[in-house]
Amino acid sequence: MNQSSSTKIRVIVTGATGMVGEGVLHECLNHPQVEAVLIVNRKPSGFSHAKLTEVIHNDFFDLTAIEQQLVGYNACYFCLGVSSVGMKEPEYTTVTYDLTLNFAKTLSRLNSDMTFTYVSGAHTDSTEKGSSMWARVKGKTENHLARLPFKQEFNFRPGLMKAAPDAQKTPKLYKYLEWLYPFLHLLFPNSSCLLSEVGQAMINVTLHGFDKNILEVSDIVAVAHN
Template identity: 45%
Template structure:
């Protein structure tokens, strides 16, 4: 498979990138973002993209791809609805629209969040914006679009959050959550689980297009042959 990742320098994106580089059936990984990942690998190609709303200049790079793992996202804390919408909705749709035009057989996997509201009725701003983004992605001409709505995600294998609050959260509660995770593996996920689940979606799909934490965990645990 040839895959492309948005947000490979974020906490979840780092985990997804790691699993893609480790997978024998992934032959090429493109990471698109404003900064390059710290990891180097013979499979990895980095595309520095300052303008996250227009992709005409790199159209040739966005062709011949089998899957996109879209992990780009920010916290809504301290942001207006207009600013959060520009980052969460507009940037996502700009990238997805560019990909759909070149890759109609692509599997597009979008990292959303538990609590996202696709009905548009939520009083919570971020939930409405996330849900609206999910709805817009479903209208694009991909082979398949999967929406992941995880809850708690623990960093693994050196993955680090860019958000100071989350780094603080993980430094204090991470060890406790790691201890209790075996009791609730379907509620507390890891960056490794997220990467494995996304790869399995690209490999074989899933009966449902909207996946919660338990489904994500179950999907990651499937032992699939690599071809």
């Protein structure tokens, strides 16, 4: 797909109350080709903008009550996710695979011309057979999302991400370790990127497409600057 610079898109962002979702939302709100943004959260985000509509919905396993509000969008940037630390595989599968697939299936039914982009993780296991539980579950999620009838479906695998200095949702641990980012990026350039680059890359693959549906850090950075 190759769209002109005059193309306008309408996007849905999930996870805006978290670090990644906030960063992606910020890029969408400031991009001239994004004309409207819908965020779907379990609790109010605290954000306000002329382009922004917010829907508060507690049960992502049953979207019946808000389906009509999800119609008419060109893209979904799915940034909702949880850490697997302390979780057993069945529990992690429920909140990662089942929840994501339910949301995605609903959108694919409501919006035939949609690009769906899923924030996965570096070292996700596409074989679904490795020793790492979270990587298997993420791999299963990626594989099944790719089978849904979206116009385009992409899986982003960012590594370490650096948020903007004025970000509100950055975890304290990230803030404490921010000073390390330039050194880590210098040593491992293909393992880290700016969160702004993740958001820009999502918009660019929506507008212009990409030749593969799994984007590692180097792909994300390259697409962000195209």
